[in-house]
Amino acid sequence: MDRQRHLVRGASARDRSRPADAGQGRGLGRREFLRYAAAGATVLGAGSALAACGGSSSSPGPGGSATAGKPKRGGTLTLGAQGGASNDNLDAHNPLTNADYPRIFALYSALVTLDTNAKVVNVLADEITSNKDATVWTVKIKSGVETHKGKTFGAKDVLYSLRRISNAKTPFPGAAVLTPLDLQNARVLNATTLQLPCKTPFSTFVDSLIDPFCLMVPEGYDPKSPDGTGPFMYKSFTPGVRSEFPRHPNYFENGKPYADDLIITDIPDEQSQVNALLGGQVNLINFLSSDSLAALQNGAVNVVISKTGGWNPITMRVDMAPFSDVRVRQAMKLIIDRPQMLDLVFGGHGRIGNDVFGYYDPLYDHSLPQRHQDIEQAKSLLKAAGHENLTVTLTTSAGIGQGIVKTAQVFAQQAKAAGVTVNVNAVTASTWFGQDYLKVPFGQDYWFYLPYLVNVPQVTIPGGAFNTPHYDNPAYTSLYKQALATTDESLKADLAHQMQKIDYNDGGLIIPYFPPVIDATAKNVHGVVQSPSFPISNYDWASIWID
């Protein structure tokens, strides 16, 4: 019964904004991309989605497929959203539940976002450039962007947003990815240009801005009467129940959004979500498990299964026995039959992992050999470490996310072959977050996709807010600092690969798989494509239409 609250945590960065990169990542807007994607698109019916996902995964991108046809204006999008509760809120910088994300992405825009191929593309930003050592950034934004209340969005609003996120008194979660910025000395150069000096080199600034906690709001923003630049505007909102957002008529992308209204209604139970869609009460549902696929495939609805870069690690504290011995950590990584685990937990959807995160990042090292189950080697490593017939407790909670407890159970089953007894201790969400998270020697966690170097400072560097493995490796940290200080892409890639080798061999995170995100829509809803991270086309509400 625990509501699932997979929260996204953001981090800090790599520079894709340099002019050399311009043609690749930044020139192609989301709208243009979708137009290209539409050309070769397929309708993702339930059956074809399965087929698509069974295919090879040699391409790093999730592969966007949009629905063919010319988008139509009008209609109401109604999302039956999972994971909402009475602490739902609309603050752009403080999403707390899984029903908050679809709402904030409707009301507010970001400077940059991920397109359907997991490339960083501009939204409000026009150009983001830095000096050679990545210590001063210049952000130029699009001109003529209007907020819901008719203000013109400018550089001063960007600065206001960054300062609001990073305020010293009670910093919002996004502050974690912006720490190198020296916001005190930031300067508004003109209406659309902002200069941001940094306290330390910050080559990952642009990537950091895809963090979902870094959305832009106008000066004087009041979350009680929210104003923003997103495709839909605030009309009404009741936490834990429902929100109603009409179309923003002066949205900066011409012709968009297509729908007249966006209604997001909280449906806490997955079975109820499926029933509401099949019964026609809502036309989109999100965060489904593979258990619902059978019911959906029998109904006249579309199912979209995305291979995301999100990751569900099993976390081992490297500062506590028995995991302080690297041989035990390696044995744990070798115990898992990853394809079997993915089959049992997600019906084979998603993709198997290799104990390194940041899958869609160009810096992700695909040349590391895929780790396979090797019981004999695991046994000999455990024997060498003096931990034959090891017994460990894996603390977990359904509140961490979809499929988490099942993963723990499969792991316990598979570990038996190596003589390891894993006691699965599943606790409630409030117990997990109140007492166990970041403390237990052996636990689990959940992340949406972030670029590799944006994720690192939060999870594998000492002081990181979500450093579940309590990882503190001076060599690794030094490599990270070097990567932050260089704008040379090949040098940065080299440094990142060295770090990933350490994650792979020495790290305290087991990443058995990258989970799928499963959404379903009514047949007449179009434009919902596979996403690298969040459900419903990464919540790109402006591009979804109804016929």
Next chain:
Amino acid sequence: MAQMALEGAAVTRRRWRDDHPILWLAVSRTLFGLLTLLAVSVIVFAATTVLPGNAAKAILGQTATPARVRALELQLNLDHSVWYQYWAWLTGVLRGNFGISYAARIPAWQVVGPRLANSAVLVALAGVIGTVIGVGLGALAAVRRGGRADDTLAVVSLGVTSLPEFVVGIALVIVFATTFWHVLPAVSLVPPGSTAWENPSVLVLPGVTLVIVIVPYILRMTRAATIEALESDYFENARLKGLSPRRLLLVHALPNAIPPVVQVIGLNLLYLAGGIVVVETLFAFPGIGQGLVNAVDDRDVPVIQLTVLLLAAFYVFVNILSDVVSLLASPRRRLPRS
């Protein structure tokens, strides 16, 4: 002297009790009920503080960095001692202030009130319809005992009794909302600001589910109690006097079946107040059960306290009421003892 006065007092008290058995029962049970509610509030408060973590951590979840937790704790007054928190809550309640919801940051009453109204409508509707159907069918089965109608009802009610409410609910959804017909809403989405009875269609499937769950119990108890009455000597006597079958059943048999049936109806109402959680979750019905589950997840103590107190008060009230009604229906016990 002193002894006589004491005896006199004892005699007076006993006499008052014996003269007004119903009033005595109602008053004494109400007083005990209030003590029960106080005990419940202490237990619930203790239980919520024994759980690890607190509302600030539960609300912030994974984003609970120490600075943010501290800020929220100060905002929610969680930095005070447990005793202080309980005392503040209790004195507030005595002044009619049920506190501010930790999660929603509005008065707890505003969180619970609309949900309470929705649940009350659902329970009342299911209770009334279920009772009418259950008593009617039970009486029918008793009159036709051994006949085909009785056999059918026995088998069907036994079958339904063995089905948990979520199975009944899902079956109804499949038939009426998703797979066969699309005539009723599968999920009870009530727009904020409006109530369940303003959207009557959302009440149908959850209501029918609850009715199906409670009818068999009432039916079987009515049948048994009516049969007992039908087989009694006075009934035989009345029948031999040549009274019409209808008069026999309505005036002579059914009234004697009331006390046990009222107890079962009371028990079913209590079941509805608690068991409604499952049905509300299944239909995403914005009621008190679903609200309680959310509040426990958020460790939202004011909302938990208010909800549990309301449910406990309902239990106490229904218990007293069913006892009083049973007494009223039993002349032998109702009249003052001589």
